[in-house]
Amino acid sequence: MQRIGLAAAAAVLTAGCNRGIFDPIGPVASAEKQILINSTAIMLAIIIPTMIATVAFAWWFRRGNRKATYLPDWEYSGAVEMVVWGIPILTVMLLGGIAWIGSHDLDPGRPLKSNVPPLKVEVVSLDWKWLFIYPDQGIATVNQLVIPAGTPVSYRLTSATVWNTFWVPQMGSMIYTMPRMTTRLNLQADRQGSFKGLSGHFSGDGFPGMEFQVQSLPPDQFAMWAQGARGQGGALDGRSYAELSKPSSYVKPITYGTVAPGLYDAIVANRAPMLHLPQATTPDPPSAVPAAG
Structure with a gap:
């Protein structure tokens, strides 16, 4: 009964654990997990025999073992040198090959192979929140990234303040966001x-609260969400940006139904607050013009 109780307690404690990169949800994270496993296995091929040999040598050449041969004039062994240097x-060659192949296959800017056109998302890191702009849908969100499952997502990323990193562990490929620069990332x-x-x-005091949720929806539900988002929320123009x-930190998700055209490019160029959305305005009354004398 005690063993059953301990097993049940362990199951409850581990049931809610997030396995992160060990529970990949896309092709990039899956490939990174495989690289991690392969690299670990290759390194264990040296570590485990070395640990065993250390114990074995210490035990065999102990003072009380009269069977151990003592060779005070021993200087060189070709077989030992081959093992010491060859392995x-x-x-290193195997690990280097894995890193070389992986760095090319998983190039963040390389589009993913798919028959489905990618979704474009523009990402801006702020203090201390994340802004996601959907240029084709004309909407934006804060601290909530909604994407269609099974569809590649092409990201353009920048920072409006200091350097930061965009990372969804279960999707893979952490990448930097930098002010006045654009980096590219492709995930699914x-x-x-x-x-x-x-x-x-x-990135400062509010760093612990700089998190966001990724909602992966079926493509039809994503289309419905995007359509509904256009009818809710305010306008993301220069003033609201x-x-x-x-x-601010620990910001709750926000949805903007309209976005100023070219907002992302303006943020990269450090002139975003000057933008405004085209909208109907009441014309100012004509100013008085002095009569000609």
Whole structure:
């Protein structure tokens, strides 16, 4: 009964654990997990025999073992040199090959192979929140990234303040966001669900609250969400962006139904607050014109 109780307690404690990169939801994270497993296996091929040999040598050449041969004039052994140098060289070659192939296959800016056109998302890191702009849908969100499952997502990323990093562990490929620069990233979620996104680079007092949720929906539900988002929320123009860019942490998700054209490019160029959405305005009364004398 005691063993059953302990097993049940362990199951309860581990049931809610997030396995992160060990529970990939897309092709990039799956490939990174495989690289991690392969690299660990290759390194264990040296570590385990070395640990065993250390114990074995210490036991065999102990003072009380009269069977151990003592060779005070021993200087060189070709077989030993071959093992000592050959195995590390092979290990470095294997690890280097894995890193070389993986760095090319998983290039963040390389589009993912798919028959489905990618979704475009523009990402801006702020103090201390995340802004996601959907240029084709004309909407934006804060601290909530909604994507269609099974569809590649092409990201353009920048920072409006300091350096930061965009990271969804279960999707893979952490990448930097930098002011006045754009980085590119291509990811995909193969299944539906809610996943945690975060910043992996310390950026000040509000850093602990700089997290967001990734909602992976079926494509038809994503289309419905995007259509509904256009009818709710305010307009993300220069004035509202200037308000949004003020430092704040643990910000609840926000949805904007309209976005100023070219907002992302203006943020990269450091002129975003000057933008405004085209809208109907009441014309100012004509100013008095002095009569000609």
